[in-house]
Amino acid sequence: MDMDSPWLSNTNISSNSISTVHPDIMETHIFKLLDASALASASCVSSQLYSLASDETLWTNICNSTWPSTDTPRIRHVISSFPKGPRSFFSDSVTNPDTISTTTTNSSSSFPVNPDCTSRLISAVDIYYQKRHVFSKVVETESFSNSSPFRVELLDPEDTVPTRIPHPVDERMMLELGDRFTLSWILIDPIRRRAMNLSSYKPVIVERRWLPGEQVHMRYGWVFYLGLGKEGSATEYVKFGISVTWEECQCGVMHVTGVSLDLEDMYGDHLSGKESLAIIQKGMAGNRGSVKGREEEGRRRYEEYMEMRRERILSVISIKEPERFHHSLYVYGAFRLFIFATLGLLLFRRFF
Amino acid sequence: MASSSSSSSCSSSSEKKITLKSSDGEALNVEKNVALEFEPAKGFLEDNSEEADDEAIVVPLPNVSAAVLSELIPYVKQRLELSAKPVQKKLIKAFDDQFTRHLSDDKLGELMLAANYLGVNYLLDVLCDVTADRIKNKSVEYVREFLGIQNDFTPEEEAELRAQCPWAFEGVDQD
Numbered sequence: 001m002d003m004d005s006p007w008l009s010n011t012n013i014s015s016n017s018i019s020t021v022h023p024d025i026m027e028t029h030i031f032k033l034l035d036a037s038a039l040a041s042a043s044c045v046s047s048q049l050y051s052l053a054s055d056e057t058l059w060t061n062i063c064n065s066t067w068p069s070t071d072t073p074r075i076r077h078v079i080s081s082f083p084k085g086p087r088s089f090f091s092d093s094v095t096n097p098d099t100i101s102t103t104t105t106n107s108s109s110s111f112p113v114n115p116d117c118t119s120r121l122i123s124a125v126d127i128y129y130q131k132r133h134v135f136s137k138v139v140e141t142e143s144f145s146n147s148s149p150f151r152v153e154l155l156d157p158e159d160t161v162p163t164r165i166p167h168p169v170d171e172r173m174m175l176e177l178g179d180r181f182t183l184s185w186i187l188i189d190p191i192r193r194r195a196m197n198l199s200s201y202k203p204v205i206v207e208r209r210w211l212p213g214e215q216v217h218m219r220y221g222w223v224f225y226l227g228l229g230k231e232g233s234a235t236e237y238v239k240f241g242i243s244v245t246w247e248e249c250q251c252g253v254m255h256v257t258g259v260s261l262d263l264e265d266m267y268g269d270h271l272s273g274k275e276s277l278a279i280i281q282k283g284m285a286g287n288r289g290s291v292k293g294r295e296e297e298g299r300r301r302y303e304e305y306m307e308m309r310r311e312r313i314l315s316v317i318s319i320k321e322p323e324r325f326h327h328s329l330y331v332y333g334a335f336r337l338f339i340f341a342t343l344g345l346l347l348f349r350r351f352f
Numbered sequence: 353m354a355s356s357s358s359s360s361s362c363s364s365s366s367e368k369k370i371t372l373k374s375s376d377g378e379a380l381n382v383e384k385n386v387a388l389e390f391e392p393a394k395g396f397l398e399d400n401s402e403e404a405d406d407e408a409i410v411v412p413l414p415n416v417s418a419a420v421l422s423e424l425i426p427y428v429k430q431r432l433e434l435s436a437k438p439v440q441k442k443l444i445k446a447f448d449d450q451f452t453r454h455l456s457d458d459k460l461g462e463l464m465l466a467a468n469y470l471g472v473n474y475l476l477d478v479l480c481d482v483t484a485d486r487i488k489n490k491s492v493e494y495v496r497e498f499l500g501i502q503n504d505f506t507p508e509e510e511a512e513l514r515a516q517c518p519w520a521f522e523g524v525d526q527d
Contacts, residue, residue, distance in 0.1 A: 022464075022465060022468070025464065025476070025480065029476065029480040034484055034487070035488065036520070037489070037522075038488045038489065040517040040519075041517075041520045041524075043517075044513045045492055045496050045499070045501055045503070046503055046504050047504050047505065048504075049499075091516060094519060095519060288519075291519040291522055292519075292523055
């Protein structure tokens with residue numbers, strides 16, 4: 001059966017000049033038209049297709065077209081150091097951390113989690129509006145302090161990145177924004193040669209803020225279960241929070257004025273640089289989630305996390321400080337009563 | 353005779369016939385302008401340009417069977433007529449779609465080999481598009497059967513390869 005294939009056989013052609021051409025067409029004409037899934041799938045067909053479909057240029061092109069931020073000299077250099085180059089990088093970067101791996105101890109023994117040594121992380125971020133790429137930025141983070149919270153800022157406070165996206169003028173447009181924007185935040189560990197995506201792809205929250213100036217604020221993120229043995233602890237679940245701030249400019253379009261990443265525990269407290277680095281390294285080495293349905297999964301995790309966080313905080317308040325909590329309710333009630341009474345009095349005096 | 357013809361803009365060459373000889377020894381008569389679309393035939397005709405009578409020339413095409421040639425020739429002929437007119441790209445696309453829609457997987461492979469050998473790049477591009485479309489979102493087994501390739505991995509090797517890219521198999525169609 002193999003010999004009868006018109007596709008890759010070398011025997012059914014009388015002239016020997018053509019015998020090597022067909023694998024060539026496969027690689028140069030057909031494989032470049034395939035998406036990452038089809039190409040990865042083709043590589044499992046046979047050893048010949050595996051070697052054809054493992055071509056670095058094909059995977060580099062897929063990486064660059066999926067995430068234009070990866071098409072920079074620094075990232076290209078890092079990608080080339082990955083075990084299978086751009087192919088491993090793609091596989092890592094297209095997936096989000098799911099749970100920590102049971103074999104994490106093995107992999108971390110070869111690369112001990114040691115934030116004191118020269119650890120560094122690279123963030124490669126892309127934003128798309130209606131599937132068209134509108135923003136990309138690469139930032140390298142080197143210091144992970146024990147005292148200050150982990151935070152990656154892509155833009156300096158005075159920086160703005162112009163786009164041609166119309167500013168939402170009404171609530172309907174605001175609602176649509178949530179469907180139109182997608183974001184990818186790839187976090188790369190160049191030393192351990194791993195990467196992962198931290199974005200929910202679609203925003204979990206879109207809101208308007210009026211101070212300072214009119215802003216549209218979008219939150220993305222990914223909730224990561226550190227689980228087993230951590231039940232009830234502050235870091236049972238952690239949330240990578242990504243926030244993007246857009247400001248309206250005079251011509252009716254929006255500019256990006258801030259893009260940042262932070263990490264919060266179950267109580268909404270920000271984790272320090274050192275703690276975050278240890279969690280990130282666990283996430284990189286751990287199991288990955290699926291790509292299909294990741295937007296819904298991201299939102300589901302976020303909502304569950306927020307609910308758990310609310311319950312945790314409430315339980316802490318009611319266990320530790322029940323009296324003060326109730327006391328504060330009385331104070332709030334009395335304050336409202338006072339306001340209403342004052343308003344009533346003012347109205348009464350005005351009209352009578 | 354060329355002067356009397358007004359129906360075709362390239363009458364002088366289109367009315368001359370060339371004989372192509374397929375790999376299985378069959379002789380096919382084609383218009384010279386069609387034959388010129390095939391790189392090996394073009395080269396052969398240029399090398400034998402001192403030959404006064406085109407009708408006497410027999411171009412050997414040892415890599416293409418008569419069955420494939422007889423599918424290719426009408427396609428190239430119609431495609432040439434279409435591209436001679438100022439028609440929209442959409443029309444050419446529709447024509448290409450119609451040509452490729454009913455091709456069996458094997459025929460697609462044979463035509464691709466022939467288009468590549470004959471240097472008919474516009475057909476090769478179309479056939480590659482169709483092939484890529486046919487193997488997108490398909491299982492490994494489907495692609496294997498489609499291409500007629502024997503699996504030479506051990507089950508362990510294949511399982512390991514699949515484990516490296518579980519995301520690739522999430523959106524696969526039913527075979």
